[in-house]
Amino acid sequence: MKIAYARVSSIGQNEAAQVDILSRHGAEETFVDKASGKTRDGRPKLAEAIKFARRGDVLMVTRLDRLARSVIDLHAIAKELDGKGVDLIVTEQSIDTTTPHGRLMFNMLAAIAEFETDLRRERQLEGIAKAKEEGRYKGRPVTVDVDAIRAALAAGDRPMAIAKRFNVARSTVYRVMSETAAAN
Template sequence: MARIGYARVSTGDQDLEGQLQRLRAEGCEIVRSEKVSGASRDGRAELSTVIDFLRLGDELVVTRLDRLGRDTRDVLNIVHECQERGAFVTILDPHVSTRGEMGHVILTVLGMVAQMERRFLKERQKEGIERAKAAKLYKGGQKRINRKFVAELKSRGHTVSSIAERISCSRMQVYRILNDIGNA
């Protein structure tokens, strides 16, 4: 029986180290991590790998529920997939586990709260953007990746994978940038 940790942050500029340290301190022999949005399961290859790896009696450990997902259905589907493999899910903060029946109820409620938080956040963000637009202060989302640097690395012969690793983004983002600038 293995304790397998999963850590996630939403963007490349966020730090995973706190989650990784906590999971290791909790006795996770294997810890997988990724930098990708938790809004859906799309693009979360490390999570899929962890779930595929789970065996009877194993335990998937995350620091907080929102590291698994922000959508109630996604969280419940992940828990269900783990259970089908005979594995358990444990959230460290607050401490909840699917080892007991009450854990399922608590995870469902927490999943609904996480989804509600996400909706509220999006509403507040939309309201803030509308106010900024009305005040003629809104400039749109800032590009996080230096597109010229990506093109320069590609022209120097770097592979898409090496560019993605160097600038901490996905290969798909690099392909999109190269395609946009006509350098694919």
């Protein structure tokens, strides 16, 4: 059986192009996640697709970066599939792990995918640093009224009640508590 897996990084993106390509390659069952590919966490449909696959099946993706963005995750997924007797086909990069050439391409492109992710992160950090230097980057706007939390703490309110009232995590209340104690 040909099992398809498609992934887009965010809710605003559309997986239709991937699903169409996989359907043209004979996908019989399709699983779609809308989540980051940096880790396997938070991708229930990937776990479901791997669990669904049986010996002799093929898991298809359009590109390796749709499956994972790190070499470690790609190899872990490939090893898990191999252990189940499931082959991997990457339709748009001509990778078929049933052949020696396909396994070589898989390993080379996995390394390149991770490299691209690292470069993107590096460029983003450089852009943020430059924007900060030029005074254009202010960071995320503060949404917590620290003074109001301090007042509630001073009034003897419990951290959990404060967190609910101000719609913040308890850890935020505890952070304000420790910062206040350190300042005194």
